[in-house]
Amino acid sequence: MATDQSNNSSTPEQELKRRSRRSFIGLGAGAVIAVGAWEWLNSAPLQDEIPGPLRRVLGFNERVVRAAIYGQGHLVKTYPASAIGKLKVNGDIGMEMPLDTADWSLNLAPMGGPERKLTLDDVRSLPRTEEIIDFKCVEGWSTVTQFAGARLSDFTAKFAAGSESAAFVAMWTPSKDYYVGVDMPSALHPQTLLAYEMNGQPLTDRHGAPLRMVMPVKYGIKNIKRIGRIEYTNERPADYWAEQGYDYYSGL
Amino acid sequence: MKVLAEKHKLATRWFHWLNFPLLAAMIFSGILIYWAYDPYRIGIGGHTLFHFFPNWFYDLTGVAQNLALGMALHFAFAWLFVINGIAYMLYTLISGEWRELAPDRNSFREALQVTMHDMGFKVPLPPQGRYNGAQRITYSAIVLMGGFSILTGLAIFKPAQLHWLTAALGGYEWARWEHFWLTMGYVAFFVIHIAQVIRAGWANFRAMVCGYDLVNIDASHEEPVAEVTHGN
Numbered sequence: 422m423a424t425d426q427s428n429n430s431s432t433p434e435q436e437l438k439r440r441s442r443r444s445f446i447g448l449g450a451g452a453v454i455a456v457g458a459w460e461w462l463n464s465a466p467l468q469d470e471i472p473g474p475l476r477r478v479l480g481f482n483e484r485v486v487r488a489a490i491y492g493q494g495h496l497v498k499t500y501p502a503s504a505i506g507k508l509k510v511n512g513d514i515g516m517e518m519p520l521d522t523a524d525w526s527l528n529l530a531p532m533g534g535p536e537r538k539l540t541l542d543d544v545r546s547l548p549r550t551e552e553i554i555d556f557k558c559v560e561g562w563s564t565v566t567q568f569a570g571a572r573l574s575d576f577t578a579k580f581a582a583g584s585e586s587a588a589f590v591a592m593w594t595p596s597k598d599y600y601v602g603v604d605m606p607s608a609l610h611p612q613t614l615l616a617y618e619m620n621g622q623p624l625t626d627r628h629g630a631p632l633r634m635v636m637p638v639k640y641g642i643k644n645i646k647r648i649g650r651i652e653y654t655n656e657r658p659a660d661y662w663a664e665q666g667y668d669y670y671s672g673l
Numbered sequence: 674m675k676v677l678a679e680k681h682k683l684a685t686r687w688f689h690w691l692n693f694p695l696l697a698a699m700i701f702s703g704i705l706i707y708w709a710y711d712p713y714r715i716g717i718g719g720h721t722l723f724h725f726f727p728n729w730f731y732d733l734t735g736v737a738q739n740l741a742l743g744m745a746l747h748f749a750f751a752w753l754f755v756i757n758g759i760a761y762m763l764y765t766l767i768s769g770e771w772r773e774l775a776p777d778r779n780s781f782r783e784a785l786q787v788t789m790h791d792m793g794f795k796v797p798l799p800p801q802g803r804y805n806g807a808q809r810i811t812y813s814a815i816v817l818m819g820g821f822s823i824l825t826g827l828a829i830f831k832p833a834q835l836h837w838l839t840a841a842l843g844g845y846e847w848a849r850w851e852h853f854w855l856t857m858g859y860v861a862f863f864v865i866h867i868a869q870v871i872r873a874g875w876a877n878f879r880a881m882v883c884g885y886d887l888v889n890i891d892a893s894h895e896e897p898v899a900e901v902t903h904g905n
Contacts, residue, residue: 433677437885451690459698475742475745478752479749492834497836562710638833672833673831
């Protein structure tokens with residue numbers, strides 16, 4: 422145990438008092454700084470519903486994750502059919518009104534190319550890809566669910582060739598009330614589907630018929646239902662839940 | 674004769690007092706997140722003794738409806754919490770301070786004696802260095818738990834990219850369960866820790882702030898003998 426007897430001009434009691442006073446002033450100053458920093462953070466101007474500094478950290482986290490750990494070959498775990506649970510319907514923004522599927526078509530805007538309309542049969546003409554994955558909600562729960570559809574990468578190669586070089590994919594419901602923006606690597610991930618089947622049945626209206634995103638590398642908030650329009654773009658698209666304070670990237 | 678003796682290194686005190694508000698921020702933002710899906714409880718079969726958390730708790734703390742803010746806070750303060758934790762680990766390993774903290778072969782027997790003594794039984798306190806057996810075990814466990822909080826947190830944060838980590842911890846849902854109960858462990862530790870600090874008295878607390886305390890030098894010994902300050 423180290424002892425301090427160097428200061429002969431004062432008694433140990435005086436020395437302790439001196440050190441103690443200095444340290445408690447330091448601790449108090451630290452507490453004031455900590456409270457001040459917390460207040461500063463929580464009163465900073467909001468950027469999409471959360472304090473600006475926090476929004477910038479989310480952006481920083483995204484860059485770190487995309488540079489350091491994201492991999493196109495990193496596949497999410499898949500499950501046997503016996504693990505399938507009952508996926509609850511957790512949102513109907515943009516789907517408040519019933520959809521006339523006969524009237525539905527998919528508006529596609531490739532990079533620099535002319536816009537076109539596609540049908541569900543166009544999507545079905547692509548190789549059918551099936552996966553049983555753990556669908557994860559940003560709220561914290563998850564449900565093992567089976568989906569089938571076309572890989573968005575296959576879809577892009579066939580109907581929007583060249584658009585792979587875009588930075589983002591934007592999607593909207595037909596009503597434009599719900600919309601997401603997705604970074605291109607996640608959009609082209611081999612487990613990202615334009616799904617038309619769930620648990621062996623055609624998608625129900627509440628689960629996003631006739632066509633929805635299934636992107637197991639993202640939280641459910643990015644897995645838009647009832648897609649009406651797909652656009653490839655270099656401009657970061659608007660995103661419904663990011664505007665409500667959530668992380669734009671929301672990657673898993 | 675009394676002399677001034679160093680009880681806690683400057684670095685240790687910095688890590689400790691930085692960790693306090695950082696862990697508090699992590700727990701607070703963690704509750705903001707947990708609120709959105711709060712399935713954990715203590716119970717037997719279908720009978721729930723305590724649900725984490727009852728509505729009065731959410732009303733009292735005002736954490737409801739703040740998932741987005743909670744996530745943003747959690748993933749920002751996590752950097753500071755992790756950096757402070759790793760810096761502490763490096764410091765204690767490189768300086769050799771860990772030897773004063775890690776339990777040795779006597780610690781478990783001593784811990785039992787200390788616990789019995791603190792509970793009021795007539796058990797003599799074993800001789801001790803900077804930390805007694807109970808402190809060695811508890812503090813080392815807390816450091817270890819901190820490591821597991823980081824790992825389980827990463828497993829929930831990026832279960833797709835870090836699928837090997839998530840799998841090693843028992844899967845996504847187990848990792849969240851583990852992350853939650855580790856946090857409850859800190860809360861339990863905090864309550865006991867504060868009670869013991871109060872019991873141990875002012876000189877003990879002052880030593881954690883300024884690093885020093887007065888000790889008696891026994892005339893027959895070369896080395897100063899520390900007053901027994903156990904139990905924080």
